[in-house]
Amino acid sequence: MTIGKKFIVMFSVFFVAVIAGAFFVFNSTRQQNAEKNTIDLAGRQRMLTQKYFKEYINDMIPLQVRYSTVKSAEIATLQIVEDRKQFTKNVIIKLKKDGIVDVHPNRAYADIDGGIPLPATFVQEVSKNINEKGVYSYDLLSKWNINKEKGLKTDFEKEAFTYLFNKEGKVFSRFMVHNNIYSLRYATADVAAAAGCVSCHNNHEDSPKKDFKLGDVMGVLVVNIPIGTVSAETVAFFAKTNDDNFGKDSFLKTKKVFDTTLAALMNGGDAPLDLGMTKFKTISGLTDPIAKNKLNEVQGLWNSTQDALETLTKTTPNSAEYIVAYNNAYKSNNATMKAMNEAVGIVVTEANRQGTILLYIQAGSVGLVCLVIGLGWVFFARPLINLLKNLVEKLTEGANQVASASGQISSSSQNLAEGSSEQASSLEETSASMEEMSSMTKQNADNSKEAATIAAQCNENAETSNKSVNEMNIAMHDINESSKKIGNIIKVIDGIAFQTNLLALNAAVEAARAGEHGKGFAVVAEEVRNLAQRSATAAKDTTELIEDCVSKAEVGTKLSEECKTSLTGIVANIKKVTSLTDEISIASTEQSEGINQVTTALQQMDQVTQQNAANAEETASASEEMSAQSETLKDQIKVLSEQVGGQVHESSDTYEKSHFRNNQIEQRHAKNISTGTNGNGKKSVRHHNLVDAGELIPMGENSVVEHDDRMSDF
Amino acid sequence: MDAVTEKKNVIEGKFLTFALSNEEYGIEILRVREIIGLMDITTVPQTPDYMKGVINLRGKVIPVIDLRLKFSMQEEIHTQETCVIVVEVNNTSIGIIVDSVSEVLDIKSGDIEETPSFGQGIDTNFIMGLGKVKEQIIILLDIESVLSSDELEMVEQLVKE
Numbered sequence: 076m077t078i079g080k081k082f083i084v085m086f087s088v089f090f091v092a093v094i095a096g097a098f099f100v101f102n103s104t105r106q107q108n109a110e111k112n113t114i115d116l117a118g119r120q121r122m123l124t125q126k127y128f129k130e131y132i133n134d135m136i137p138l139q140v141r142y143s144t145v146k147s148a149e150i151a152t153l154q155i156v157e158d159r160k161q162f163t164k165n166v167i168i169k170l171k172k173d174g175i176v177d178v179h180p181n182r183a184y185a186d187i188d189g190g191i192p193l194p195a196t197f198v199q200e201v202s203k204n205i206n207e208k209g210v211y212s213y214d215l216l217s218k219w220n221i222n223k224e225k226g227l228k229t230d231f232e233k234e235a236f237t238y239l240f241n242k243e244g245k246v247f248s249r250f251m252v253h254n255n256i257y258s259l260r261y262a263t264a265d266v267a268a269a270a271g272c273v274s275c276h277n278n279h280e281d282s283p284k285k286d287f288k289l290g291d292v293m294g295v296l297v298v299n300i301p302i303g304t305v306s307a308e309t310v311a312f313f314a315k316t317n318d319d320n321f322g323k324d325s326f327l328k329t330k331k332v333f334d335t336t337l338a339a340l341m342n343g344g345d346a347p348l349d350l351g352m353t354k355f356k357t358i359s360g361l362t363d364p365i366a367k368n369k370l371n372e373v374q375g376l377w378n379s380t381q382d383a384l385e386t387l388t389k390t391t392p393n394s395a396e397y398i399v400a401y402n403n404a405y406k407s408n409n410a411t412m413k414a415m416n417e418a419v420g421i422v423v424t425e426a427n428r429q430g431t432i433l434l435y436i437q438a439g440s441v442g443l444v445c446l447v448i449g450l451g452w453v454f455f456a457r458p459l460i461n462l463l464k465n466l467v468e469k470l471t472e473g474a475n476q477v478a479s480a481s482g483q484i485s486s487s488s489q490n491l492a493e494g495s496s497e498q499a500s501s502l503e504e505t506s507a508s509m510e511e512m513s514s515m516t517k518q519n520a521d522n523s524k525e526a527a528t529i530a531a532q533c534n535e536n537a538e539t540s541n542k543s544v545n546e547m548n549i550a551m552h553d554i555n556e557s558s559k560k561i562g563n564i565i566k567v568i569d570g571i572a573f574q575t576n577l578l579a580l581n582a583a584v585e586a587a588r589a590g591e592h593g594k595g596f597a598v599v600a601e602e603v604r605n606l607a608q609r610s611a612t613a614a615k616d617t618t619e620l621i622e623d624c625v626s627k628a629e630v631g632t633k634l635s636e637e638c639k640t641s642l643t644g645i646v647a648n649i650k651k652v653t654s655l656t657d658e659i660s661i662a663s664t665e666q667s668e669g670i671n672q673v674t675t676a677l678q679q680m681d682q683v684t685q686q687n688a689a690n691a692e693e694t695a696s697a698s699e700e701m702s703a704q705s706e707t708l709k710d711q712i713k714v715l716s717e718q719v720g721g722q723v724h725e726s727s728d729t730y731e732k733s734h735f736r737n738n739q740i741e742q743r744h745a746k747n748i749s750t751g752t753n754g755n756g757k758k759s760v761r762h763h764n765l766v767d768a769g770e771l772i773p774m775g776e777n778s779v780v781e782h783d784d785r786m787s788d789f
Numbered sequence: 790m791d792a793v794t795e796k797k798n799v800i801e802g803k804f805l806t807f808a809l810s811n812e813e814y815g816i817e818i819l820r821v822r823e824i825i826g827l828m829d830i831t832t833v834p835q836t837p838d839y840m841k842g843v844i845n846l847r848g849k850v851i852p853v854i855d856l857r858l859k860f861s862m863q864e865e866i867h868t869q870e871t872c873v874i875v876v877e878v879n880n881t882s883i884g885i886i887v888d889s890v891s892e893v894l895d896i897k898s899g900d901i902e903e904t905p906s907f908g909q910g911i912d913t914n915f916i917m918g919l920g921k922v923k924e925q926i927i928i929l930l931d932i933e934s935v936l937s938s939d940e941l942e943m944v945e946q947l948v949k950e
Contacts, residue, residue: 570869576890577824577872580805583893587803587818604892 078459085451092447096440103433110426112358116336116346117419121412123333124377128408130326131384132401139392140302141259145248147211148261148298155198155213155296160268163194193275198296199225211301212254215265217294219284225294232297235262240292247295256301257309265294328352333377341370363425369418376414380407467716474712478705481698488694495688502681509677513670520663527656530649537646544639551632558625565618572611579604801898804920806927807874807887810862813927814887815894815920816874820932822882823875824890827867844873844884850948851875853884859935876932881948883936894927896920901929 170191184190192200198215206212218236220226227233235247239262247262267273267289276293277285287293303309332347339346343360347353361367383404390397582600586593804815805824825846830853832842839858843850853873857864870889875882901918915934920927 573870574826577826580824580890580893583803584805584818584821584823587893601893 078462081455081459085455088447089444089451092440092444096437096444099433099436099440103437107426107430107433109358110422110429112346112356113340113361114419114422114426116358117340117415117422120333120336120340120373121415121419123329123336124380124408124412124415127326127329127333128380128384128404130329131404134325135388135392138388141250142392144250144259144300144302145261148248148259148300151211151213151298151300152261152263152296155202155298156263158201159194159198162197167191167194195225195294209301211299213296213298215294215296217265219282220294227295231260232262232295235260235297236295238262239264239295242292250302252305253299253301255305257303257305259298259300259302261298261300262295263298264292265296267291267293330381337370337374337377341367341374361422363421366418366421366425369414369421373411373414373418376407376411380404380411383407463715467712470712471709471716474705474709478702478709481701481705485695485698485702488691488698492688492691492695495684495691499681499684499688502677502684506674506677506681509670509674513667513674516663516666516670520660520667523656523659523663527653527660530653530656534646534649534653537642537649541639541642541646544635544642548632548635548639551628551635554628555625555632558621558628562618562621562625565614565621569611569614569618572607572614575607576604576611579607801896801901804894804896804927804929805874806891806894807872808889808891809856809860809887810865813891813925815896815927815929816876816932817929818893820876820878821874822877825873825875825884827871827873827886841886846875846884849882851882851884852948853886854936856885856887856935859885878933878936894920894922896922896927896929 184192184196195215198213202213202215214225216225216227216232216236218227218240227236231249231251238244238247242264245263248259250257250259252258253260267276267287270289273287273289273291276282276287279285328350332350332352335344335352336346338344339358339360341360343358345355346358348356361370383400387397387400387404390400579600582603583597586597586600589596803818805818805821806813806815808814823846828844830842830844833840833852836842839855841853841855843852845851855864865888867886868888871886872890873884873886874890875884877883900921902921904916904918915930917929917931920929
């Protein structure tokens with residue numbers, strides 16, 4: 076199977092495993108997320124119960140405080156009114172009625188003898204003292220105030236007076252800042268309850284209004300109960316005291332969230348994710364019957380808590396029933412929380428159980444994937460790596476060889492370039508030489524032509540000479556012949572002389588024989604012999620001369636022969652010369668042509684050499700490039716070998732990785748496997764997620780924190 | 790003129806001088822019959838080298854001896870001057886081939902010296918004496934001793950044939 080197919084198979088198996096695992100993971104994550112949501116929400120319910128209770132109680136505090144304060148104001152008002160009433164009835168009226176003393180109820184009673192304070196003054200003075208103590212203060216104010224200081228000054232006083240005068244209500248109170256203290260100003264109508272009040276006021280000279288009737292509102296009694304220092308918190312605290320809005324911004328919202336969530340948990344639906352109820356999440360209701368029962372229980376307890384709290388609201392604060400109601404509410408809330416906790420516990424347990432199952436499934440899939448990876452490694456990656464290692468080895472070798480070869484090529488092509496350059500210059504020189512040669516050849520040709528001409532002339536001369544020599548030769552030959560003839564003749568004469576000599580000798584012999592008689596004959600013979608001798612001598616001389624002549628003639632002939640030979644030789648030589656000069660001429664022409672051809676060839680060679688030089692330069696640069704490329708290749712191969720974790724055989728020339736380096740590479744490789752970044756990283760991380768998700772407990776709490784009875788942590 | 794006394798002593802008279810291998814020899818003129826130029830020689834088989842053959846001289850058959858070969862000299866090619874001297878020995882005519890014939894000289898006894906003994910290839914018996922003529926030495930031959938008796942017999946036989 077090819078690597079590609081192996082890859083495909085590997086990746087399909089892997090892909091399938093991953094998809095299956097992912098599917099599992101996704102599904103289980105979703106499930107667990109949903110459960111987590113459910114658990115979160117369920118857990119939140121706990122928090123919500125606590126929050127609700129706290130908020131309720133929180134919101135009730137102002138109510139309590141208000142109630143208490145109002146109650147105090149009420150008490151103070153009652154007290155003041157009764158006191159004044161008593162003073163008016165039992166003191167002023169009685170004294171006046173009794174007539175014991177001339178009492179003058181006056182404001183400035185201290186200065187008057189028998190002066191007693193007016194009821195209002197009484198009230199004012201008491202109030203002044205009381206006010207000075209600072210626990211609370213009150214003022215008796217009126218629109219028709221006799222005491223100039225006790226008019227309606229502030230808006231509240233005016234409003235209260237208008238309200239109470241118009242009998243819109245019995246009490247006009249407000250929590251506000253008064254004299255830089257946050258207070259409750261509690262205004263009640265100062266009604267003319269006794270006739271004495273009416274008559275007194277009507278008759279008083281300082282009174283602006285003199286037509287009071289019984290039951291009229293004469294002024295207002297404002298009780299100021301201080302509550303606290305002025306601050307934003309206190310202001311905000313009492314801003315919430317509005318019966319209509321009681322809890323609207325706090326526990327009612329919480330209640331709504333709780334109710335919605337509980338409904339969703341029980342029956343499925345949209346559960347609010349945030350307390351502002353802006354984001355919702357659809358959850359399916361709990362299916363476990365035990366959990367459902369529990370939630371029903373929770374619902375019941377929640378309802379009873381609310382009833383208890385309502386009862387508490389309706390109960391008079393600071394009363395025994397109040398405390399009882401509070402306790403009831405507290406207990407009910409706790410029960411609710413406990414039940415909710417139990418529900419959460421049930422859900423969590425269930426979730427854990429399912430989580431464990433899923434964990435097993437995931438472990439199985441992890442194992443499967445690991446198996447796949449292992450198989451993949453063994454059957455695919457390792458052989459591939461080995462293959463790559465081998466390849467890298469071979470490539471390294473090849474790259475090395477290529478590098479060295481390219482180096483060689485580079486150097487040899489540089490040499491070639493140099494050689495070509497030298498060759499080019501040599502060719503230049505040769506070309507120049509050829510030019511010279513060409514001109515020389517031309518000269519040669521011309522010279523040879525001249526020589527040929529001269530040779531031709533010479534030839535003619537030689538021919539002429541030859542002819543002359545021939546004639547001379549013939550003449551000589553004739554001379555020779557003649558001489559020979561003469562010689563022959565002389566020989567004849569010589570022969571004759573010889574014979575004569577012989578004869579003379581014979582004669583002498585005969586004469587000797589003859590003895591005495593022969594003496595005269597002997598003399599004659601002697602004379603004859605002398606003559607013969609002379610003749611012989613002459614003949615000899617002549618012969619010598621002739622011979623000399625002949626020899627000379629022969630010499631001459633020889634010379635002429637030699638001359639002829641020489642001339643012939645000359646002619647032959649001239650012919651040779653002519654032919655040679657012709658040949659020279661032809662040769663020169665050919666040489667000239669040849670030189671032309673050579674020149675042309677040299678030019679071509681020059682071109683070719685220059686091309687060669689350029690090519691060699693190109694080859695050199697290309698081989699340089701190749702060298703660089705082969706270096707790059709070697710680097711790439713190094714990189715590849717590092718990747719492959721190659722332990723290239725150390726017999727290789729240039730691959731000098733140390734063992735340490737190899738170990739490094741192997742360690743890195745091992746690390747890669749363990750961290751699962753070989754494309755399995757996603758998986759391992761997901762596993763983490765899955766494992767964690769199974770153990771997620773919302774709020775990070777495993778236990779229910781029971782609030783102690785003292786509610787000290789509220 | 791005593792020609793009898795001693796061979797070595799008085800031998801004055803006329804001598805025919807001839808050259809043979811650059812040396813002059815002389816023969817008594819009385820011994821000489823005739824001098825002829827060289828003519829065709831008819832060779833005779835089974836004869837010694839020096840016996841050249843026979844010639845026909847006016848009807849007469851004369852054996853011819855090459856004196857050069859007789860004297861154990863190198864044979865030379867016969868020239869125009871080569872002659873045959875017909876000598877008479879024991880009434881027999883024999884021709885001897887010589888290089889050339891010079892002249893007839895009359896040599897006084899005073900000019901004749903005794904033959905010294907030397908080894909020149911010539912048995913000194915052949916030589917009668919040495920003649921001095923004009924600074925030149927002529928070897929005077931005794932022709933009879935030159936041609937031995939054996940040879941003379943052979944010669945006679947030849948003649949008879």
